[in-house]
Amino acid sequence: MRIAWRSLTIVLAIVAGSLLLAGCGDGEETMATPSATATATGIASPAASPTPTTGGATRYEVTVRFNTTVTQDDIDEVDALLRAYDDELEFLLMESWPPIGRAQLTTDVAHFCQTVEAELEAKSYIDDVSCGPA
Numbered sequence: 001m002r003i004a005w006r007s008l009t010i011v012l013a014i015v016a017g018s019l020l021l022a023g024c025g026d027g028e029e030t031m032a033t034p035s036a037t038a039t040a041t042g043i044a045s046p047a048a049s050p051t052p053t054t055g056g057a058t059r060y061e062v063t064v065r066f067n068t069t070v071t072q073d074d075i076d077e078v079d080a081l082l083r084a085y086d087d088e089l090e091f092l093l094m095e096s097w098p099p100i101g102r103a104q105l106t107t108d109v110a111h112f113c114q115t116v117e118a119e120l121e122a123k124s125y126i127d128d129v130s131c132g133p134a
Helices: 005-021 034-040 072-083 112-121
Strands: 058-066 090-094 100-107 126-133
Touching: 058 072, 058 112, 072 090, 072 100, 072 112, 112 126
Parallel strands: none
Antiparallel strands: 058 100, 058 126, 090 100
């Protein structure tokens, strides 16, 4: 996985600024938008009907909460696993510790969320995975 360090620095600055504005500069974990908060905390409704896109595929958001044993190779493995469903996915990594990864991807795989949640949660370096329509 290639990381654009300049882009990552900008994203981190925006997240840090959002946390300070929200009054969470003490390390409390918070995302900037309500939908991201719901997804990051696993509140996203898996029963919600997926959002169809052109060609019959559906756009999903997958949030991966890594634990403290995660390594860069583990993060790369998750990126590759998700990229197998959509080679053009957007996979962002929040540089908190332990990190949180968010991916938006499009796939027409049946029962995608159940499949990817089970596959990722089986990894010892992942605490939690949530998946739902984007």
